[in-house]
Amino acid sequence: MHKHICVMPGDGIGPEIMGEALKVLKAVADKFGHTFTTENALIGGSAIDATGGPLPEATVTACRKADAVLLGAVGGPRWDTLDPSIRPEKGLLGIRKALSLFANLRPATLFPELAGACLLRPDIVGRGLDLIVVRELTGGIYFGKPAGTGVRDGKRAGWNTMVYDEEEIARIARVAFEAARKRRKKVCSVDKANVLDVSRVWREVVMEVGRDYPDVELTHLYVDNAAMQLVRDPSQFDVIVTGNLFGDILSDEASVITGSIGMLPSASLGAGNPGLFEPIHGSAPDIAGQNLANPLATILSVAMMLRHAFSLDAEANAIEKAVHTTLRQGFRTGDIMEEGKTRLGTVEMGARVVENL
Numbered sequence: 001m002h003k004h005i006c007v008m009p010g011d012g013i014g015p016e017i018m019g020e021a022l023k024v025l026k027a028v029a030d031k032f033g034h035t036f037t038t039e040n041a042l043i044g045g046s047a048i049d050a051t052g053g054p055l056p057e058a059t060v061t062a063c064r065k066a067d068a069v070l071l072g073a074v075g076g077p078r079w080d081t082l083d084p085s086i087r088p089e090k091g092l093l094g095i096r097k098a099l100s101l102f103a104n105l106r107p108a109t110l111f112p113e114l115a116g117a118c119l120l121r122p123d124i125v126g127r128g129l130d131l132i133v134v135r136e137l138t139g140g141i142y143f144g145k146p147a148g149t150g151v152r153d154g155k156r157a158g159w160n161t162m163v164y165d166e167e168e169i170a171r172i173a174r175v176a177f178e179a180a181r182k183r184r185k186k187v188c189s190v191d192k193a194n195v196l197d198v199s200r201v202w203r204e205v206v207m208e209v210g211r212d213y214p215d216v217e218l219t220h221l222y223v224d225n226a227a228m229q230l231v232r233d234p235s236q237f238d239v240i241v242t243g244n245l246f247g248d249i250l251s252d253e254a255s256v257i258t259g260s261i262g263m264l265p266s267a268s269l270g271a272g273n274p275g276l277f278e279p280i281h282g283s284a285p286d287i288a289g290q291n292l293a294n295p296l297a298t299i300l301s302v303a304m305m306l307r308h309a310f311s312l313d314a315e316a317n318a319i320e321k322a323v324h325t326t327l328r329q330g331f332r333t334g335d336i337m338e339e340g341k342t343r344l345g346t347v348e349m350g351a352r353v354v355e356n357l
């Protein structure tokens with residue numbers, strides 16, 4: 001297979017972790033006989049320095065013509081004093097919008113080798129923690145109109161609108177059902193249908209789409225219950241699908257309980273556009289340029305790219321297996337270091353994963 005990938009290392013530790021991820025990509029290509037060509041593009045602070053803005057037109061063009069996009073991280077104190085409209089993070093929002101990336105997939109996986117860092121009791125995580133939150137990313141209350149602030153009845157007030165139409169709901173539901181088919185074939189749709197009208201339509205449409213996936217089990221939870229179940233017994237979940245606001249909160253909750261944010265990848269997918277794959281952590285300016293960053297979240301983002309953008313499941317599995325093997329061998333970067341383990345730098349960690357492939 002030949003694919004073309006737009007690579008945006010970004011700021012801070014971005015270039016370091018991306019360097020290792022690309023070595024792993026090359027190793028997978030060699031092992032399985034694929035050709036992946038790459039093209040670098042600027043985003044975030046580095047783009048501001050070079051062009052004056054966080055998302056140059058050339059970057060959007062390069063992303064659009066690629067088969068997939070890999071991103072490191074953006075931002076840093078150097079750009080924190082800039083006007084919010086041209087801050088590095090605007091580049092990220094801009095590219096998600098330009099590529100119409102409406103689905104955000106965030107796995108929360110507990111690496112058994114890192115169980116000590118998990119925030120839940122051993123008997124709870126002993127049952128397993130391997131789920132994925134599929135969050136709608138371009139609709140819902142963050143974008144609904146009307147929205148604004150003003151004075152109502154002589155009092156200061158603010159308002160937003162939570163709105164979803166059936167097309168928006170059906171396309172995110174389909175992403176969730178497709179993801180479940182590649183996993184344990186269970187979808188839990190999260191809403192607030194006992195209170196919100198928008199949720200009643202959500203639930204209705206998700207059930208309709210579910211009829212096209214008779215092999216996937218569909219359940220529903222109210223968001224307050226879902227938040228509770230995530231800490232009470234996360235093993236019950238395979239794929240959680242939900243709207244923008246609930247997904248924002250639940251995906252953070254799900255990933256933080258694993259205790260290893262430096263290990264988790266994410267994918268943002270659109271219809272007919274290349275998907276964007278990135279670690280969930282930021283640019284970690286405090287450790288940038290010191291060979292200290294953990295490259296595993298970015299390496300696992302490459303695995304997500306292979307699985308979700310190119311349907312290369314065996315190749316994705318091979319990367320994930322190599323990461324597990326490396327952890328089992330006792331190798332750790334500083335952020336996941338424990339007593340009795342071997343501490344490695346960014347480059348050395350990347351090299352171990354390549355070796356284990």
Ligand code: NAD
Binds near residue numbers: 017089281285292335
């Ligand atoms: P952060 O995720 O960059 O860092 C939080 C803490 O985790 C820091 O101590 C950092 O050293 C550590 N850390 C993060 N990733 C690590 C890794 N791979 N290996 C080892 N340690 C790691 O979050 P922050 O400090 O809140 O933000 C720093 C900058 O990143 C800000 O400018 C912020 O806006 C930006 N940011 C970008 C993204 C993104 O690009 N998607 C996401 C979050 C934050």
